[in-house]
Amino acid sequence: MKLLLIGYGNVGKAFRKLFHEKKERYPILQNVEIVGIVTRQGLMLGDKENFTVDKQVSVLDAIDYVKPDVIVDMSSPNYKDGEPSVSAYMRALSNGIHVITVNKAPLALKFREIFDVAEKVGAKIGFQGTVMSGTPSVNLFRIQPVVEVSRIRGILNGTTNYILTRLYEGLSFNEAIKEAKEKGYAEEDPTLDLNGFDAAAKLTILTNFVMNRNVKIGDFKFKGITEITSEEIRRAKSEGKKIKLIAYADNYTIQVSPQVLSPQDPLYYIDGVENALEIQNEIQRIIIRGPGAGPINAAYGALSDLVLLLEGCL
Ligand code: 80F
CATH class of the missing domain: 3.30.360.10 (Dihydrodipicolinate Reductase; domain 2)
Known part of the structure; x- marks a missing residue:
């Protein structure tokens, strides 16, 4: 399973670190790899701790280029129109690419529109990290x-x-x-x-x-x-x-x-x-x-969604 990370700030860096720590210990993560990270600066291919730009492309072009199985959105919220994340989700979901997000803006602005696209193709959306970070809130309701x-x-x-x-x-x-x-x-x-x-x-x-x-x-x-x-x-x-x-x-x-x-x-x-x-x-x-906040907690919210996705529980 190929992951494309969007955003590599406090939460993005914490997610990458946590992902590698858990991958060593939990077989379910063994076949998962980060194949790219895209930020405001552009796209870095592969999985390195220090971010460098390999290609100056937008988030949408990065999805087309990398063709991931999952995008993990840890970019800053844009409450004007939710972009570029809203378009990225629509592009991803309509192509059967799953979305995991800690970015609240897209779901606070276009919750139903985004879920309608996902439901049409059976793609999944994990968003535990948008509410109370890593403390189960959204995902608590999945077991209720x-x-x-x-x-x-x-x-x-x-x-x-x-x-x-x-x-x-x-x-x-x-x-x-x-x-x-x-x-x-x-x-x-x-x-x-x-x-x-x-x-x-x-x-x-x-x-x-x-x-x-x-x-x-x-x-x-x-x-x-x-x-x-x-x-x-x-x-x-x-x-x-x-x-x-x-x-x-x-x-x-x-x-x-x-x-x-x-x-x-x-x-x-x-x-x-x-x-x-x-x-x-x-x-x-x-x-x-x-x-309810803190990079490690938000990163754990996203990682728990990833594992639930792999287990077929999202
Ligand atoms: P930070 O500013 O460190 O990093 C943002 C990253 O996004 C940068 O790499 C930047 O290049 C990238 N980016 C921004 N715009 C982009 C664009 N148009 N295209 C591509 N990349 C773009 O931000 P954080 O702290 O890492 O936060 C990232 C996301 O996590 C944001 O959406 C937060 O809302 C969300 N989040 C953060 C939390 C935290 O504790 C907690 C949960 C979610 O309750 C509270 O007090 C809340 N403030 C925190 S909730 N940091």
Whole structure:
């Protein structure tokens, strides 16, 4: 099985490293190889740690040239039109090439269109890494067949939760964002984290997948953490409460907004880069928590999709 990686930044490099570590230990990965990496700079053929350009081609041309079995998209999100990833997915899927992605923009903008193409030809899409990185969220629902979900509520952005935690601990906003960037949690454009865009994209993807809705980012209101004042943080703290960026969807409402939580709320205890998701379905209420960002976690999300694909479980 031939992989073409799209994007070779924090996550792309972590994925390549993890892939090689696991390939040595798990026979299922033995016949998988990375045959190329394409970035903004162009295409590198083969699988080398240090990226060099062999051919100055676009992502679409790289797919035609390399003819992979799977593309693994770890490029930066483009929320204007999802390009070049949307066209890359359409080209790949319509030719029976599977897609694994940690890039939220294409699925937040064109979820149904992309899945319609995949379903027509029987190609698969793995997207665990788009929501809560390597902590099972999307893939949790793959082992919860036919159960009907009525409500999801969670903390879905690692960067803002990390910043809010550090503000609560007394750091300035600039110090906290600097730390989040250094740890590789923040997007290439961190305003996507701060203004709620990233959390809204994740909520869009989850809502479409688990509640069978047809929502696009932009269909609903979302707010980030940029308007939270130090006075509001101080007041919440003095009342024994915390401010968290909460993503929420039920059959009528979908929204992302900062909310003041008291210790009775399980999400009150989710600090730092940790994320959490409460799922209410017809049978049970489930709460999952785990790291929501970080290159290794996002890379693991993509790698777990690859193994599920090989096992026929995607
Ligand atoms: P980084 O900027 O390091 O690398 C981006 C790569 O994409 C570069 O190699 C660049 O050349 C390439 N690229 C950009 N535009 C391209 C184009 N048009 N054609 C070809 N290549 C292009 O970015 P990261 O950190 O490696 O992130 C990569 C992807 O992973 C992005 O889509 C992220 O949204 C996604 N992701 C990242 C996570 C992380 O922790 C986590 C999960 C997904 O919750 C949070 O706080 C979130 N900010 C993190 S979620 N880094």
